[in-house]
Amino acid sequence: MDGNFVMFYAPWCRHCTEFHPIWAELAELVNTKDSKFAIAQVDCTIHYKLCNENDITGYPTLHYYHKNTFTPIEYKGTRDLPSLTLFLSGIFTMKSEGTNIEKDSTEVKIYSGMAYLNDHNIEKFVSKGQHFIMFYASWCKASQKLAPIWAELAVQYAHNQYIQIGKVNCMDNEMTCKTFDIKQYPYLMWIVNGRIMGVADANNMEGLKTYIEKMSLTENHDPEKFMKKKKVLPVARISEETFETFLEKELVFINYFAPWCAHCMQMSPLWLKLGERFQNETRVLIADVDCVQSKPVCETEKINGLPTLILYKQKKIVNVEHGGRPLESLISLVTEHLQDTVANTSHEQTAKEDILTKDEL
Numbered sequence: 001m002d003g004n005f006v007m008f009y010a011p012w013c014r015h016c017t018e019f020h021p022i023w024a025e026l027a028e029l030v031n032t033k034d035s036k037f038a039i040a041q042v043d044c045t046i047h048y049k050l051c052n053e054n055d056i057t058g059y060p061t062l063h064y065y066h067k068n069t070f071t072p073i074e075y076k077g078t079r080d081l082p083s084l085t086l087f088l089s090g091i092f093t094m095k096s097e098g099t100n101i102e103k104d105s106t107e108v109k110i111y112s113g114m115a116y117l118n119d120h121n122i123e124k125f126v127s128k129g130q131h132f133i134m135f136y137a138s139w140c141k142a143s144q145k146l147a148p149i150w151a152e153l154a155v156q157y158a159h160n161q162y163i164q165i166g167k168v169n170c171m172d173n174e175m176t177c178k179t180f181d182i183k184q185y186p187y188l189m190w191i192v193n194g195r196i197m198g199v200a201d202a203n204n205m206e207g208l209k210t211y212i213e214k215m216s217l218t219e220n221h222d223p224e225k226f227m228k229k230k231k232v233l234p235v236a237r238i239s240e241e242t243f244e245t246f247l248e249k250e251l252v253f254i255n256y257f258a259p260w261c262a263h264c265m266q267m268s269p270l271w272l273k274l275g276e277r278f279q280n281e282t283r284v285l286i287a288d289v290d291c292v293q294s295k296p297v298c299e300t301e302k303i304n305g306l307p308t309l310i311l312y313k314q315k316k317i318v319n320v321e322h323g324g325r326p327l328e329s330l331i332s333l334v335t336e337h338l339q340d341t342v343a344n345t346s347h348e349q350t351a352k353e354d355i356l357t358k359d360e361l
Helices: 014-030 048-053 081-100 141-156 174-179 205-215 223-228 262-277 295-300 327-360
Strands: 003-009 037-043 061-066 073-075 109-111 114-117 130-136 163-169 187-192 195-200 251-257 284-290 308-313 316-322
Touching: 003 014, 014 037, 014 081, 061 081, 073 081, 073 141, 081 141, 114 141, 130 141, 130 205, 141 163, 141 205, 187 205, 195 205, 251 262, 251 327, 262 284, 262 327, 308 327, 316 327
Parallel strands: 003 037, 114 163, 130 163, 251 284
Antiparallel strands: 003 061, 061 073, 109 114, 130 187, 187 195, 251 308, 308 316
């Protein structure tokens, strides 16, 4: 037996009475002959001393106790059967992954959205794409507490094609954790194309999701899609790591903004319409940069007022606007520079033909 999942309750507690059938169903599901856990309950009106020793101040309170320890992991999730079983699954995978997952495997095993990484497979796996990795130690109480939340996070992002949730047990993979300079547990690292882009300081689902939203390069951040104009959104979101790639387009019109800026928010619907106007034009990219999330880009481009609209032509600034401008005026500006490009190309082609004709003479 690896541990006990205990409900502390009082018979007069309405929430306990409502929850009891679900707890009984969990017990029926888990309390089998070969189970790794035991589902139990304590009536605090009878065993009040035991409840006091465990600092029980409300009902029902659900505590998981690992084998040979009296320091519990408190369950704070939704009190329904799927959430409770997911919580136990998270604890079980942390305890048993060393035996269930081959430690020296170069193949990355993914179960319920979670990538199990080790010394032999992590380097190649994180070299491409976006990864949110938890480095942990199985003996660490904070790691144990985060385990079920991390397991649930992996399930929620299991079908997201842009993000992979993973974890590394530093007790079994010392080389990896030394390479990444892991000195505390759990350590939550955001890695994009093999490059460490950030470290999260979050210990609950809300905090982790907020961090993912802040860091992730989702569909409107995907350079490959936008460069090829394949089923793209009207406006591309440019960040520090994708700025140079996006600028390779012939004409790139960028709206530098901040979420707190009222004028920027007024500009947003207009910018979306501009994006829709040039959505199928392969030579043009309508984009924006969030100066809060991508401050280094805005500093490099010397953005000192918001919103600032900069039109780049073959990576060179050809027009700067501070504040708004009517949609038709913006469309005309882009079209004008497109026509200039066509005219220049045509002129160069004519000049080449003239040279060839003279050579023939």
